[in-house]
Amino acid sequence: MRPSSQPDTMTDAWLAGQRTAFAACRDSLPGSGTPWVDALRAEAFRQFEEDGPPTARIEEWRSGPTAALTGQVFAPAAPDGARAAAVPAPYLEGPRHRLVFVDGRFSPDHSDAGEPPEGVRLTTLSALLAENPQAARDLIGDPDAFAEERLSRVTDRRPQALVALNTALASDGAVLLIEDGVALAHPLEVVHVARETEEPRAHHLRTLIALGAGARAHVVEVHAGGSAGVWTNHVTDIAVGAGARLEHVRADAGSETAVHVNVAHARLRAGAAYAGFVLAATGGAVRTETRLSLEEPGADGEVNGVCLARESGHIDALTRLDHHAREGTSRQLWRGIFADTARGAFQGRIRVLPDASGTNAALDNRNLLLNAGARAESKPELEILTDDVACSHASATGELDADALFYLRSRGLSEQLARALLMEAFTGAVADRIAHEGMREFVRRLVDDRLHALGSATS
């Protein structure tokens, strides 16, 4: 690794590494040979090159883990059938559909798609591009669709370079397409396993979810495995049709040393509902973005998250909720706990556009710092371009309540148990928002495990 006093040289090396990677694998990526796919990938890569890797000069990446990202030149993970992967047992109890990807490629042996009902297409990006590329074309988001208006006072670069890179290099991912009025009764569990690696390896994953009018689904995306050399760049494109409802959990269950970037972008039609939950847990670096566009009247968006970082870990969480149409509602509940010298940043924006009268939006972010060396930054932003709205935001950062700790200890709980109970309570309110019981139980277990790691790191 080069010294940080030569950032431009480092960035050049990083960019050169991506160029080599794209040249090496563009002919073997899913959809290769299909003209529009080739064109899309080429254009996306050109756009990525133009923008370069994100830097702190871009407002949306001001507190992002840019150094962790560009500190190593990651090459795309290559299929390696010779090495067995440690694939975890299913996370959800009870009936489920399960798709497993290892090092960014579908693993039929570990998957159990079950029998989805008629009207549900459960497949992979590579299969969809092979069988029905046109269906995929409508779903893959143009990186510009994610982009903010350029703010020349900040930068000319677009903040979504990594989405462009993902579009260029995506190796595979889950695809869930549901026709109008159809409900997927059992949840879909998508597991991305990264194998440990000595060499820096990148995983570009692309999930596509589209629910027709009145459709229903529950989806869990879990990241497992991994190691210090792993960078995951995961994009989930979501379309929720009129009156449809999607509950969507994204969770880190793997290595706490990897670099993890994910973006979910959901477009909501009239009366659609999206309920999202994010668990980011790391001693490495995580950037998690959730972007909702409430495009038509009466849509409802919920984006909640728990961020747990320890050691020198860094979590940068960003939400962008855009209310485009009237009578939309949205809620955001985020809790962060930071131990050791970890740092966290939460940027949450609610934007109410001129046509979105009658909007009701709320955002609540609270952070706990367990050690003097830990830091958390909370930056709620309201951008309201119409009257007749109800928007609220709250944010606070502090330590565990000393009075509550003493109260619990005076009743006989050890300090460690008392701290654990308070941390569980702090995060439990977020996990409890998950409507699907099996998904809620899974998240609570995972959060408790991760809290345990946090507790033992600090005791």
Add this chain to the structure above:
Amino acid sequence: MSEPLLSIRNLRASVDDKEVLKGIDLSVAAGEVAAIMGPNGSGKSTLSNVLAGRDGYEVTDGEVRYDGQDLLAMEPEERAATGVFMAFQYPVEIPGVVNATFTRTALNAQRKARGESAIDAIDFLKRARATLGRLEMDEDFLRRDVNAGFSGGEKKRNEIFQMAMLEPRLAILDETDSGLDIDALRIVATGVNAMRNPERTLVVITHYQRLLEYVVPDSVHVLADGRIARSGDRELALELERAGYAAFQPA
């Protein structure tokens, strides 16, 4: 009465370098109900906090023996496990922690520290229901978050509920009567009286005499300016009610 369960000798303690307890001497026997009364600023809450082990109180001299052990050397949770309970003047609200879970966790943490087996959820619930009934508390209390959104009276009753469940040998009731209306006071007092037995010691810290009409003390001690200024029996409390603390205030 027998050997004192609690014995405080020349206890001096400071808060922010200001001496608040200036040499307290007090012995309370097993089974005794002792009332500590005093005006505001006399050191009542400092005394209860020092006994419970709260941070921020520096003991500069003296000792506190409890059942033959050095109480001040113990962590708050160790004090609890050996049978010391403090009913807080201001019980803390803990949103997100359910009362039943909290109380059972506390009970089992104490039992574990004493080398006893854990109580399972069903036995716990049976006991909890019976205790709630005695305290005229709705079963809903178990499902609510600890003290969150409770009225003042509900919080105090919750303290007594926990005391009843944890069955301490020494209970310190810190201003348990403050903020209670007469009905709540009667219920709380009934709960406290139900706990009285020859093995259990109660230290009732209060400004007013009125709780002592229901929980009749064996001894009454007046705390003034950080010292026990006078000790007596129940008559002393009644005298204070009539004459006030004027005689004990610093000139």
